[in-house]
Amino acid sequence: MTLDHADELVVPEGQPPSATGRRTFWHRFAQDRFAVAGAVTVVVYVVVALFAPLITRLLGVDPYTYDLAALDATGAPAGWGGGISAEHWFGVEPLTGRDLFAIVLMGSRTSLVVGIGATVVSMFIGTVLGLLAGYLGGWVDWVVSRGVDIMLGLPALIFMIAIGAVAPESFPRLLLLVLVIGVFSWSSVARVVRGQALGLRSRGFVRASQALGAGHGHVLFRQVLPNLAATVVVFATISIPGAIGAEAALSFLGVGVPPPTPSWGRSIGDAVTWFSSDPMYLVFPGLALFGITLALNAFGDGLRDALDPRSGGRQ
Amino acid sequence: MTRNTTRRRSVGAVSAAAALALVLTACGANDKDDSATGSPAAAQQGGTLHILTSAPSINWDPATSQNLAITTLGLVERRLTAWQTNSDGSTEVVPDLATDTGTASDDGKTWTYTLKDGVAFEDGTPITSQDVKYSVERSFAPELTGGLSYHKSLLTGGDDYAGPYDGKTLDSIETPDDKTIVFHLDSAYGDWPWIVSMPAFGAVPEDKDDVSTYTTTPVATGPYKVADTQEGTSVTLERNDAWDQSTDEARTAGPDSVVFELGQDESVVAQRLIADAGDDQNAFGATFVPAAQLAQVQNDANAKERLVTSGPGALAYLAINTEAEGLDDVKVREALQYAVDKQAFQVASGGAIAGDLATMLITPGIPGREEYDLYPAEPSGDPDKAKDLLADAGWKDRPLRLVVPDDAPTRAKAEAIEQGLKRAGLTVKIVTQPAEVWTQTVTQGDGSKYDLTLSSWQPDFPSANGNIQPLFASSQIGDGGYNLSRYSNADVDALIEQATQETDTDAAAALWAQADRAIGLDAPVVPLIYTKNSFLHGSKVQNFEIPDFPAYPNYLKVSLAP
Numbered sequence: 001m002t003l004d005h006a007d008e009l010v011v012p013e014g015q016p017p018s019a020t021g022r023r024t025f026w027h028r029f030a031q032d033r034f035a036v037a038g039a040v041t042v043v044v045y046v047v048v049a050l051f052a053p054l055i056t057r058l059l060g061v062d063p064y065t066y067d068l069a070a071l072d073a074t075g076a077p078a079g080w081g082g083g084i085s086a087e088h089w090f091g092v093e094p095l096t097g098r099d100l101f102a103i104v105l106m107g108s109r110t111s112l113v114v115g116i117g118a119t120v121v122s123m124f125i126g127t128v129l130g131l132l133a134g135y136l137g138g139w140v141d142w143v144v145s146r147g148v149d150i151m152l153g154l155p156a157l158i159f160m161i162a163i164g165a166v167a168p169e170s171f172p173r174l175l176l177l178v179l180v181i182g183v184f185s186w187s188s189v190a191r192v193v194r195g196q197a198l199g200l201r202s203r204g205f206v207r208a209s210q211a212l213g214a215g216h217g218h219v220l221f222r223q224v225l226p227n228l229a230a231t232v233v234v235f236a237t238i239s240i241p242g243a244i245g246a247e248a249a250l251s252f253l254g255v256g257v258p259p260p261t262p263s264w265g266r267s268i269g270d271a272v273t274w275f276s277s278d279p280m281y282l283v284f285p286g287l288a289l290f291g292i293t294l295a296l297n298a299f300g301d302g303l304r305d306a307l308d309p310r311s312g313g314r315q
Numbered sequence: 316m317t318r319n320t321t322r323r324r325s326v327g328a329v330s331a332a333a334a335l336a337l338v339l340t341a342c343g344a345n346d347k348d349d350s351a352t353g354s355p356a357a358a359q360q361g362g363t364l365h366i367l368t369s370a371p372s373i374n375w376d377p378a379t380s381q382n383l384a385i386t387t388l389g390l391v392e393r394r395l396t397a398w399q400t401n402s403d404g405s406t407e408v409v410p411d412l413a414t415d416t417g418t419a420s421d422d423g424k425t426w427t428y429t430l431k432d433g434v435a436f437e438d439g440t441p442i443t444s445q446d447v448k449y450s451v452e453r454s455f456a457p458e459l460t461g462g463l464s465y466h467k468s469l470l471t472g473g474d475d476y477a478g479p480y481d482g483k484t485l486d487s488i489e490t491p492d493d494k495t496i497v498f499h500l501d502s503a504y505g506d507w508p509w510i511v512s513m514p515a516f517g518a519v520p521e522d523k524d525d526v527s528t529y530t531t532t533p534v535a536t537g538p539y540k541v542a543d544t545q546e547g548t549s550v551t552l553e554r555n556d557a558w559d560q561s562t563d564e565a566r567t568a569g570p571d572s573v574v575f576e577l578g579q580d581e582s583v584v585a586q587r588l589i590a591d592a593g594d595d596q597n598a599f600g601a602t603f604v605p606a607a608q609l610a611q612v613q614n615d616a617n618a619k620e621r622l623v624t625s626g627p628g629a630l631a632y633l634a635i636n637t638e639a640e641g642l643d644d645v646k647v648r649e650a651l652q653y654a655v656d657k658q659a660f661q662v663a664s665g666g667a668i669a670g671d672l673a674t675m676l677i678t679p680g681i682p683g684r685e686e687y688d689l690y691p692a693e694p695s696g697d698p699d700k701a702k703d704l705l706a707d708a709g710w711k712d713r714p715l716r717l718v719v720p721d722d723a724p725t726r727a728k729a730e731a732i733e734q735g736l737k738r739a740g741l742t743v744k745i746v747t748q749p750a751e752v753w754t755q756t757v758t759q760g761d762g763s764k765y766d767l768t769l770s771s772w773q774p775d776f777p778s779a780n781g782n783i784q785p786l787f788a789s790s791q792i793g794d795g796g797y798n799l800s801r802y803s804n805a806d807v808d809a810l811i812e813q814a815t816q817e818t819d820t821d822a823a824a825a826l827w828a829q830a831d832r833a834i835g836l837d838a839p840v841v842p843l844i845y846t847k848n849s850f851l852h853g854s855k856v857q858n859f860e861i862p863d864f865p866a867y868p869n870y871l872k873v874s875l876a877p
């Protein structure tokens with residue numbers, strides 16, 4: 001779940017980007033077609049997720065209504081391509097006849113909410129701990145660094161499954177997923193932020209403000225943190241697909257969001273057994289998951305390259 | 316109590332799953348006719364049979380097993396009586412260790428059996444009536460729970476008996492000599508010959524009994540002995556030389572050895588058997604073919620020939636916790652009868668091949684069954700009527716927790732139920748739990764953790780008793796009992812007792828039909844479908860047949876083509 005891009009992340013230090021810097025950044029980013037395509041795709045996904053209920057209602061479909069007439073006698077979708085028709089654009093789900101287009105569309109909400117939510121949680125924890133460790137040093141640094149080591153060593157997926165299985169049923173499942181995935185993936189961002197904070201601590205402008213009597217709070221949040229913003233943003237972009245993948249994995253394993261809430265992971269899990277008789281059931285949710293993770297990774301890579309001329313690559 | 320996979324997977328599926336394998340399909344040029352007459356000599360001898368099961372282990376302890384007489388345990392452990400499955404689909408009880416199916420005296424309250432000559436344990440020691448008595452006695456021990464328990468309330472003094480481990484014996488079982496065993500019952504019981512076909516009525520040598528290991532290393536009395544156990548992976552059976560075919564009319568013992576492949580995924584099992592490659596030609600699946608593969612098989616001529624589907628067997632039902640808030644109102648439960656979409660449930664189970672729609676509790680083929688439908692509606696239900704009933708009852712909407720085991724097939728069924736109830740304005744929250752946890756939730760404790768659950772029930776012997784008593788007698792609430800509705804009605808309890816004691820078969824059947832209807836009026840469960848079980852076997856597996864009862868193949872007669 002954690003993408004270890006930590007070592008590649010080198011973001012220019014110093015003052016926040018100037019107007020000129022920003023223009024260079026956009027220029028560089030726009031030249032990376034792959035990244036731009038990723039950004040556009042991400043925007044499309046987000047818009048679709050936001051308006052999914054509206055879209056499905058306009059089309060007269062929803063992911064919960066059974067349509068047994070769309071199935072044959074064996075419970076498999078009737079007709080070509082898993083029951084693709086004017087009414088059901090992606091065909092229907094076997095055994096239920098629910099509209100697969102609606103399921104994929106509404107499933108994007110689950111994926112994006114968990115993906116973004118979990119990333120916010122992990123970025124928050126990771127940034128705060130990394131910042132404190134790097135800036136304060138000493139025993140704080142020791143404790144945080146050992147914590148990072150432990151978290152990186154944990155078999156996170158197994159812990160997530162275990163927590164998913166023992167959590168009380170009254171606890172909202174979506175929130176549980178956000179917290180569990182977030183809490184298990186802060187360690188790499190903490191390590192990167194700590195490294196950068198360590199470097200910034202001895203820089204002139206930090207020392208200067210310390211000499212002028214600024215408190216720790218001011219130095220941390222007004223001087224050091226703004227210089228880490230780019231790093232954190234890039235890192236977050238690259239973390240989201242990991243979190244989305246984690247949600248899909250947990251739902252695939254049956255400890256994700258409860259049915260019948262649509263989830264790509266669960267659809268993929270159910271579709272595996274149907275692959276030989278109804279391959280399209282696997283293809284559509286699979287493509288949706290593939291599309292968003294690829295787009296986010298492309299976007300994240302482009303962002304990093306544009307922010308850091310030294311990382312080389314595609315300019 | 317044999318459950319379908321949806322129920323008791325943790326305990327039961329082991330047996331059910333394991334049991335399926337062996338029998339006969341039509342292949343052998345010569346066996347079809349012979350098997351019709353039940354001749355044991357007909358089966359082809361030799362080969363290694365593979366039985367693919369999702370069960371993680373096999374429990375060989377007769378005191379804690381719920382195995383059917385024709386499945387796994389029957390290969391290794393004989394009982395006083397056995398089941399003979401005939402090619403016309405009928406199943407009859409036949410002598411096994413005993414010379415006959417029992418001689419009743421004292422108005423049906425005393426049953427006497429004589430053991431055959433030439434029956435022995437795997438080490439050659441002859442089986443005595445004391446070994447049988449000991450086997451029955453240990454099934455009462457509190458440390459050995461989970462087995463079939465019909466006999467425990469029937470034998471005189473059984474209610475107070477706590478097993479032989481503290482030195483006490485059960486005096487209602489007499490062994491006047493090494494060959495004779497006499498059972499004294501509290502009241503007459505006409506189905507007793509079926510009761511003594513259950514695992515506990517085998518033979519266990521007292522000096523080899525170790526509660527902690529008997530579950531993996533039983534002392535064999537049947538045609539096979541347990542030769543090797545790889546925990547969680549496989550169990551291998553080899554021929555037991557002390558077994559004599561001439562004493563056994565229920566088993567053909569075709570294969571030289573039998574290998575149970577444990578912990579297999581149902582879909583993978585089905586895919587392997589569809590592919591029919593290598594050793595899988597000598598294999599059959601003890602698990603039901605999942606809906607996805609069922610659809611696949613029906614479009615595959617080759618595999619379709621090797622698919623065997625039972626007649627309607629177990630009753631699949633939605634149990635309503637009658638002790639839960641709001642659900643204690645019979646009006647609300649009636650509303651649920653109309654709100655459920657049985658058709659969607661049937662499709663989620665795999666369509667028409669998975670079962671016929673059900674309206675009552677006694678399953679088809681059971682003597683005395685009188686078809687009725689108290690809540691007539693379309694197969695997809697009548698949500699409007701349900702809404703009216705709910706309004707009448709003053710139902711205050713609260714989420715109903717539908718607790719089910721967390722496998723994909725059950726989840727699909729749960730969603731079909733949720734979808735149906737939602738149409739009537741009911742809110743259902745599907746809670747999935749690992750199979751073991753689910754069993755705890757619904758069969759132990761005070762039942763406060765669920766409102767609805769899905770289960771299915773196949774009677775343990777072909778009598779309406781096996782349909783009704785385990786699911787609806789108030790004595791079966793909690794403590795491992797399967798009264799999942801926690802249904803308690805003194806009148807029904809009295810009716811069940813009366814029917815159990817009735818020795819006249821027709822009169823008993825009429826009483827059971829009356830009990831069925833009386834329970835139906837209280838609506839503690841929604842009957843969904845009478846399930847049909849589908850199994851796949853490899854191309855070299857012969858004599859693989861499923862009788863009308865039970866809806867499982869007879870492992871004891873399966874043989875392999877050379």
